[in-house]
Amino acid sequence: MGYLEKKDAIILLEDGTIFHGKAVGKGGTSTGEICFNTGTTGYQEIFTDPSYFGQIMVTTNAHIGNYGVTSVDEESDSVKIAGLICKNFSEVFSREAAQGDLLSYLEKKDLVILSDVDTRALVSYIRDNGAQNAIISTEIDDLDGLKRQLATVPSMKGLELSSQVSCKEPYFYGDENSNIRISALDLGIKKNILRNLASRGAYIKVFPFDSTYEQMKSFNPDGYFLSNGPGDPEPLTQAVLTAKDILNAEDPLFGICLGHQVIALANGISTFKMHNGHRGINHPVMNVETGKGEITSQNHGFAISREDTENNSDISITHYHLNDNTVAGIKHNSKPCFSVQYHPEAGPGPNDATYLFDQFINLINSTKEVTI
Numbered sequence: 588m589g590y591l592e593k594k595d596a597i598i599l600l601e602d603g604t605i606f607h608g609k610a611v612g613k614g615g616t617s618t619g620e621i622c623f624n625t626g627t628t629g630y631q632e633i634f635t636d637p638s639y640f641g642q643i644m645v646t647t648n649a650h651i652g653n654y655g656v657t658s659v660d661e662e663s664d665s666v667k668i669a670g671l672i673c674k675n676f677s678e679v680f681s682r683e684a685a686q687g688d689l690l691s692y693l694e695k696k697d698l699v700i701l702s703d704v705d706t707r708a709l710v711s712y713i714r715d716n717g718a719q720n721a722i723i724s725t726e727i728d729d730l731d732g733l734k735r736q737l738a739t740v741p742s743m744k745g746l747e748l749s750s751q752v753s754c755k756e757p758y759f760y761g762d763e764n765s766n767i768r769i770s771a772l773d774l775g776i777k778k779n780i781l782r783n784l785a786s787r788g789a790y791i792k793v794f795p796f797d798s799t800y801e802q803m804k805s806f807n808p809d810g811y812f813l814s815n816g817p818g819d820p821e822p823l824t825q826a827v828l829t830a831k832d833i834l835n836a837e838d839p840l841f842g843i844c845l846g847h848q849v850i851a852l853a854n855g856i857s858t859f860k861m862h863n864g865h866r867g868i869n870h871p872v873m874n875v876e877t878g879k880g881e882i883t884s885q886n887h888g889f890a891i892s893r894e895d896t897e898n899n900s901d902i903s904i905t906h907y908h909l910n911d912n913t914v915a916g917i918k919h920n921s922k923p924c925f926s927v928q929y930h931p932e933a934g935p936g937p938n939d940a941t942y943l944f945d946q947f948i949n950l951i952n953s954t955k956e957v958t959i
């Protein structure tokens with residue numbers, strides 16, 4: 588597909604604002620919450636991250652596609668974003684490790700891709716006016732039809748999406764002879780989390796998003812993990828119950844992003860939809876316990892209430908976001924439980940926070956020593 592064949596396309600926002608672009612590939616129509624990621628690398632990891640399910644992704648990096656794709660950069664088994672908006676889409680790539688080009692990869696999913704968009708203006712607009720739904724389309728002559736279709740798209744607030752991306756049946760990951768066993772709740776788990784746990788000697792059983800504590804306990808695990816995932820944490824009632832049961836049993840528990848939000852809800856801390864989320868690979872976080880900063884990978888549109896957290900005597904804030912002071916990490920004061928809003932597994936992003944996986948394994952080992 589050459590440059591001259593690109594069809595005109597539009598981005599229609601929920602508030603009626605229109606941006607223009609060109610379709611890369613065959614075009615079409617897609618809907619979802621529009622959000623932006625400021626990462627300069629890592630597009631394949633972003634596009635396959637289940638946490639982005641249902642979202643139209645605007646990339647702020649000037650070029651997308653220029654280093655191709657490889658199977659090792661996949662965070663799940665398929666493309667999860669609902670659409671892609673970029674400035675320049677490169678149909679050619681140069682990278683020795685690449686196994687193919689991004690366009691063919693995305694076309695397998697019939698993804699609607701727009702390029703030649705003034706992404707700087709679009710991102711500034713979303714940043715000022717807040718997260719909202721959008722429709723992207725090459726059907727530019729049917730604006731009323733697009734408006735009607737957009738009006739039927741549910742708001743991200745209140746939306747349960749883990750059921751759309753979670754495994755349907757439990758599966759295993761890692762070496763079954765490992766001496767640490769972890770039961771992980773798959774709310775939309777990224778592969779790099781499993782890689783990080785397995786590389787530290789864990790054998791993991793991954794359970795569907797609505798699994799109970801009893802089901803997860805049947806694996807006889809040494810610790811429990813609640814994963815990242817898409818959508819609003821509030822409707823995840825079974826996951827919150829499961830987290831409460833894990834807490835009541837005082838079993839080791841670690842949560843990342845959506846899992847962190849579920850742990851907060853299980854402790855009576857409310858969550859809220861942010862004006863705009865944090866999505867990028869250079870988000871600065873303060874580690875309260877060490878007094879040191881961490882540069883972190885982030886991808887969330889909801890956050891936990893700082894006020895509720897500060898008023899909860901069972902919970903301490905361990906990390907906060909240095910840009911806006913939002914809560915970035917918590918721990919339970921008397922139970923073996925901690926969680927972070929950001930992504931220590933990176934995929935993509937910096938590795939400043941991988942120590943959190945070591946902390947989880949150490950927590951499990953210390954609990955094991957006590958029980959032996």
Ligand SMILES: NC(=O)CC[C@H](N)C(=O)O
Pocket residue numbers: 638814815816817818819820843844845846864886887888889890
């Ligand atoms: N990466 C995640 O787990 C995201 C959590 C949640 N869907 C949010 O947007 O806040």
